Amino acid sequence: EQQEKWVPRAVNMEIIGTYAQTELGHGTFLRGLETTATYDPNTEEFVLNSPTLTAYKWWPGGLAHTANHCVVVAQLHSKGVNHGVHPFIVQIRDEDTHMPLPGVKVGEIGPKLSFSTANNGFLGFDNFRVPRDSMLMKNAQVLKDGTYVKSRLSKLTYGTMVFIRVMIVTDMAYYLSVGATIAIRYSAVRHQSKPKENEPEPQILDYVTQQHKLFIALASSHAFRVTGQWLWTTFVRVNKALTSGNADTLPELHAVACCLKAVTTRDAASMVEACRMSCGGHGYMTSSYLPILYGITTAACTYEGENTVLLLQTARSLVKAWQKGSKGKPLSPTEAYLMDKSPVPKWENTLDGIIAGFRRVSAGKVQDCVSKIDKLVKMGTSYEDAWNQTSVRLVAASEAHSRAVILATFRAEVSRAAAALSPPLARVLHQLVHLYTVYWALERVGDLLLYTSIAERDVQELQQQYEDLLQKIRPNTVGLVDAFDLRDEILNSTLGAYDGRVYERLMEEALKSPLNAEPVNQSFHKYLKPFMQGKL
Numbered sequence: 001e002q003q004e005k006w007v008p009r010a011v012n013m014e015i016i017g018t019y020a021q022t023e024l025g026h027g028t029f030l031r032g033l034e035t036t037a038t039y040d041p042n043t044e045e046f047v048l049n050s051p052t053l054t055a056y057k058w059w060p061g062g063l064a065h066t067a068n069h070c071v072v073v074a075q076l077h078s079k080g081v082n083h084g085v086h087p088f089i090v091q092i093r094d095e096d097t098h099m100p101l102p103g104v105k106v107g108e109i110g111p112k113l114s115f116s117t118a119n120n121g122f123l124g125f126d127n128f129r130v131p132r133d134s135m136l137m138k139n140a141q142v143l144k145d146g147t148y149v150k151s152r153l154s155k156l157t158y159g160t161m162v163f164i165r166v167m168i169v170t171d172m173a174y175y176l177s178v179g180a181t182i183a184i185r186y187s188a189v190r191h192q193s194k195p196k197e198n199e200p201e202p203q204i205l206d207y208v209t210q211q212h213k214l215f216i217a218l219a220s221s222h223a224f225r226v227t228g229q230w231l232w233t234t235f236v237r238v239n240k241a242l243t244s245g246n247a248d249t250l251p252e253l254h255a256v257a258c259c260l261k262a263v264t265t266r267d268a269a270s271m272v273e274a275c276r277m278s279c280g281g282h283g284y285m286t287s288s289y290l291p292i293l294y295g296i297t298t299a300a301c302t303y304e305g306e307n308t309v310l311l312l313q314t315a316r317s318l319v320k321a322w323q324k325g326s327k328g329k330p331l332s333p334t335e336a337y338l339m340d341k342s343p344v345p346k347w348e349n350t351l352d353g354i355i356a357g358f359r360r361v362s363a364g365k366v367q368d369c370v371s372k373i374d375k376l377v378k379m380g381t382s383y384e385d386a387w388n389q390t391s392v393r394l395v396a397a398s399e400a401h402s403r404a405v406i407l408a409t410f411r412a413e414v415s416r417a418a419a420a421l422s423p424p425l426a427r428v429l430h431q432l433v434h435l436y437t438v439y440w441a442l443e444r445v446g447d448l449l450l451y452t453s454i455a456e457r458d459v460q461e462l463q464q465q466y467e468d469l470l471q472k473i474r475p476n477t478v479g480l481v482d483a484f485d486l487r488d489e490i491l492n493s494t495l496g497a498y499d500g501r502v503y504e505r506l507m508e509e510a511l512k513s514p515l516n517a518e519p520v521n522q523s524f525h526k527y528l529k530p531f532m533q534g535k536l
């Protein structure tokens with residue numbers, strides 16, 4: 001019924017909405033949100049209120065001057081009892097005049113690192129009344145007399161965030177394809193230095209250091225696209241089960257969505273930054289689009305759940321799985337490897353060997369965390385303090401778990417798809433899987449030395465494998481980014497345009513600057529000249 005009322009109007013854009021959960025005082029700790037929705041059975045309305053400055057909603061995209069409705073997450077009070085945070089759909093502006101409704105204070109939060117077009121806003125309520133059916137009642141309800149009907153699963157309130165986190169993994173694949181396309185095309189056009197006096201300046205793409213900076217971004221885009229597809233399929237399956245009242249698989253989805261969102265956004269932000277830096281000064285131009293792309297990807301490390309907080313959510317699940325598995329109880333498919341108690345096998349420099357190695361690292365780290373927490377608790381430390389003192393290790397265990405999931409998924413999905421591909425295409429994709437896997441083995445070699453039987457000669461061989469792969473991939477690099485098929489209008493980059501006219505485009509963009517409208521800018525007459533004449 002509520003969906004019939006709101007969805008059609010949202011689809012045809014009569015309702016422009018946003019998701020107003022975060023407040024000035026709380027973004028992570030949802031149970032600490034201060035906005036209240038108090039039920040008045042006499043009028044069958046909820047009274048929305050922002051009791052403090054820190055209760056003001058802060059950050060919701062589009063809230064400042066675009067949205068006329070929003071989903072507000074507030075502490076639901078009825079019959080004198082606080083039932084915790086619940087979502088409400090609330091009209092905040094007049095649909096004709098767009099004026100804020102009486103009792104609504106709304107505005108723009110100010111300049112940000114990037115996302116300048118996102119119109120993020122603030123929102124405060126002063127005893128603002130909304131009808132009872134403003135409460136989104138799919139999970140919990142408040143009856144006309146104020147009786148609260150509990151949701152069959154309180155965590156369903158958090159469902160929106162799981163959905164977006166699942167989507168963000170695929171988003172990161174896209175953003176990395178943009179960064180890799182810009183930086184690799186530019187690296188094919190840019191010639192610099194003279195390592196061989198009697199030869200012309202080479203393409204910077206031929207410097208192995210440049211390949212080391214860029215090819216991982218290209219491979220990660222494919223790894224995250226494939227992992228994002230797997231995660232989406234998992235989400236659809238869990239959501240279908242939830243619809244029929246079975247929430248058994250939700251905890252596993254929440255845990256894997258948290259760590260994959262955190263790791264893919266962190267990798268995307270750092271690899272886009274590497275793409276920017278690999279383009280030298282021109283990568284620092286806004287017209288290259290790389291600074292804007294960095295602003296977009298680094299924001300993803302914060303929104304939809306701050307990365308550390310989400311990695312700790314996954315760690316919470318891994319520790320619980322370890323404790324459950326130690327009692328002989330079955331674990332979820334993504335966490336079952338934690339109970340592999342077989343002896344550490346002889347190290348193999350193969351994809352399967354490395355993937356198995358990362359699972360050993362994750363299981364070893366989880367075991368170390370459980371041991372440290374148990375030891376601290378036995379010494380009289382509270383569980384909460386023991387958790388906090390172990391939290392650096394817990395985050396590392398989550399990261400290792402996430403990497404093991406990505407490596408295994410990337411390899412399995414490409415192997416499965418390869419049968420239907422032409423041999424040359426299958427070969428190139430396998431090279432990207434190989435590069436991605438060996439890159440991370442070298443990045444985390446310390447962990448592998450701690451938790452597997454990898455030896456020095458294996459590491460040397462992996463380094464050589466990696467450098468050989470850079471050489472093998474080089475001839476196909478431009479073709480691989482062209483295959484992302486990103487139009488110039490989408491790339492929006494002087495460095496990444498398909499025609500490679502970088503220098504002409506840089507100059508064309510520069511000449512558009514208003515500061516080039518006249519040969520002597522007014523600042524000379526207002527400031528420089530008086531200063532030079534000692535008059536300032």
Ligand SMILES: CCCCC/C=C\C/C=C\C/C=C\C=C\C(=O)SCCNC(=O)CCNC(=O)[C@H](O)C(C)(C)COP(=O)(O)OP(=O)(O)OC[C@H]1O[C@@H](n2cnc3c(N)ncnc32)[C@H](O)[C@@H]1OP(=O)(O)O
Binds near residue numbers: 031158251302304313
């Ligand atoms: C389509 C793609 C769009 C991409 C975006 C495009 C453009 C981007 C531009 C800008 C961004 C756009 C929008 C941004 C929006 C936002 O940022 S919305 C706000 C997002 N905020 C958060 O994510 C808040 C993060 N905080 C939390 O999730 C919780 O507060 C946290 C879980 C961290 C802690 O809460 P707490 O109550 O303390 O939980 P516990 O740690 O005690 O755990 C309680 C149990 O609940 C389980 N659980 C927690 N969360 C979930 C969940 N989401 N789903 C399922 N289950 C959950 C948790 O596992 C515990 O269970 P157990 O007790 O262990 O059994």
Ligand SMILES: Cc1cc2nc3c(=O)[nH]c(=O)nc-3n(C[C@H](O)[C@H](O)[C@H](O)COP(=O)(O)OP(=O)(O)OC[C@H]3O[C@@H](n4cnc5c(N)ncnc54)[C@H](O)[C@@H]3O)c2cc1C
Binds near residue numbers: 061120309
């Ligand atoms: C571009 C952008 C768009 C956004 N859009 C929206 C939107 O549309 N709607 C919306 O509701 N919100 C939105 N947000 C807000 C976003 O969801 C929050 O910023 C995010 O949830 C983090 O919360 P916070 O800002 O309160 O950070 P905090 O939680 O205060 O984090 C600050 C630091 O504290 C640490 N910390 C916090 N809790 C713990 C813990 N338990 N253990 C260890 N460390 C901890 C964090 O790791 C972090 O280092 C947006 C944010 C950005 C940047």
